[in-house]
Amino acid sequence: MLPGTIAFGLAFGALCAQKNFTLAEVQVMMAFVYGGLSQFVAVQSWPDTLTMSSIATLALLTTTVNIRFSLMSASLRPWFGTLPAWQSYPSMLLVTDGGWLAATRYRNHGGADASFFVGGGILLYVIWFLSSVPGYLIAGQLTDPKKYGVDLIMPAFYAAMLVPAWKGPRLAIPWLVAGIVALTVHWLMPGWWFIITGALSGAISAGLMDEPATQDEGQPA
Amino acid sequence: MSDLVRSDVMIAFAVMMVVTVASRLGGFWLMGYVNITPRVRRMLDALPGSIIIAAALPVAVNGGPVVLFAIAAAVATTIIRRNEFVAVITGMLVAALARAIGFSG
Numbered sequence: 211m212l213p214g215t216i217a218f219g220l221a222f223g224a225l226c227a228q229k230n231f232t233l234a235e236v237q238v239m240m241a242f243v244y245g246g247l248s249q250f251v252a253v254q255s256w257p258d259t260l261t262m263s264s265i266a267t268l269a270l271l272t273t274t275v276n277i278r279f280s281l282m283s284a285s286l287r288p289w290f291g292t293l294p295a296w297q298s299y300p301s302m303l304l305v306t307d308g309g310w311l312a313a314t315r316y317r318n319h320g321g322a323d324a325s326f327f328v329g330g331g332i333l334l335y336v337i338w339f340l341s342s343v344p345g346y347l348i349a350g351q352l353t354d355p356k357k358y359g360v361d362l363i364m365p366a367f368y369a370a371m372l373v374p375a376w377k378g379p380r381l382a383i384p385w386l387v388a389g390i391v392a393l394t395v396h397w398l399m400p401g402w403w404f405i406i407t408g409a410l411s412g413a414i415s416a417g418l419m420d421e422p423a424t425q426d427e428g429q430p431a
Numbered sequence: 432m433s434d435l436v437r438s439d440v441m442i443a444f445a446v447m448m449v450v451t452v453a454s455r456l457g458g459f460w461l462m463g464y465v466n467i468t469p470r471v472r473r474m475l476d477a478l479p480g481s482i483i484i485a486a487a488l489p490v491a492v493n494g495g496p497v498v499l500f501a502i503a504a505a506v507a508t509t510i511i512r513r514n515e516f517v518a519v520i521t522g523m524l525v526a527a528l529a530r531a532i533g534f535s536g
Contacts, residue, residue: 213516217523234435235444242448247486252447260439265446272447278482279451280458285475287462302459303452307482314479357530359523365498366505366522368487373509375480388481389488396489405486412481417474 212337214367215308218246219341221360222253226342227349229253236346240339246306247364248275251402274402281409282310289317290324297324304331311371383419388412497534501526 219240226236231253243249252272257264283302290298301324313327376382392408465471491498505522509515 214519217519231440232435232437235437235440238436238441239444239447243444243451245447245451248447248451260443265443268443269446269450273450273454276451276454278486279454280461281478281482282458283455284458284462285478287459287465288467288472288475290459291463298459299456302455305455307486311479311483357527359501359526359530362498362501362522362526363519365487365491365494366501366519366526367515368483369502369505369522370509370515370518372480372483373506374513375483381477382480384477385480385484388484392485392489393492396493404489405482408485408488409478409482412485413474413477416477416481417470419473 212334214363215246215334215337216341217360217363219338220345221363222246222249223342223345223347224349225250225253227346229256233343233346236342237339240342243272244303244306244335244338245272245276245279246338248272251275271401275405277406278409279305281406281413282307285314286310286327289322290327293324301328301331304328304335306331306334308367308371309334311375315374381416384412384416387415495535497526497529500529500534 222240223236226239231239239249248271252268255268255271257267282305286302286305290301293301304327309327309331312330316326388408388411391411392404395407396404467475487502491502501522504525505518508518508521512518
């Protein structure tokens with residue numbers, strides 16, 4: 211996923227240059243916000259003047275995009291919960307889509323070494339931080355990132371990550387639920403609520419399903 | 432623009448950082464109070480696919496044919512090659528080609 215991260219950072223650097231952010235500002239954002247999708251969404255809708263209310267709007271936008279990280283770190287609890295808090299909580303700061311998906315796959319294949327997630331996370335962080343600089347500097351040449359399909363890095367990356375998660379049609383029922391809810395919420399509500407509502411619906415539907423096949427339980431266990 | 436960093440922009444970034452850090456730490460913290468029953472286990476196991484679908488499907492559906500082509504190409508490539516890098520590059524190439532020959536989106 212490193213190339214995907216680099217391409218994403220390049221595109222973000224270029225976008226920021228077009229929106230008249232300074233390079234120092236971009237790097238502060240890369241280092242401290244560290245949420246690629248939320249940075250994109252925020253910069254694309256950046257207000258002309260920052261007021262209390264426009265900052266609050268940005269905060270809400272960021273929350274709706276990034277609240278999915280709480281689901282990811284929640285899923286790491288059974289793995290990282292055995293570590294002391296001074297190790298586990300800082301590790302959670304490294305949660306990203308790619309890093310988490312890779313760690314989840316590693317875990318499903320029997321891996322148990324927390325340093326796989328932490329080491330990979332630190333590497334992704336450093337690569338991410340550096341990747342925006344060339345994007346910012348060459349922004350003049352990249353007048354239309356869409357021409358090179360740069361805007362499709364994220365969807366293509368997500369689609370690719372979905373394939374190894376496929377464990378047969380029965381376990382894809384939550385995917386169907388997640389997709390239907392996300393599409394419905396996207397259609398009914400402005401903003402980015404569709405990510406968290408869709409993801410939660412998928413997880414909840416998986417919890418309501420019985421263990422492999424057989425009859426309904428009729429009551430919550 | 433002559434400033435290295437503008438202070439109002441830094442305030443906005445700080446607020447964005449706070450909500451993002453809270454998201455990352457909050458889920459892990461809350462799960463400390465939840466027993467990992469088989470049911471909870473199933474919910475956690477369903478998260479990767481659910482998050483991906485929920486984040487990407489509405490974007491794909493609203494993106495028009497180019498996005499759908501790119502995603503189909505990325506999925507097909509992953510099934511054949513099991514390599515995300517090749518898949519992402521293939522998806523970008525397909526999108527660039529589709530746009531070059533006149534598809535919108």
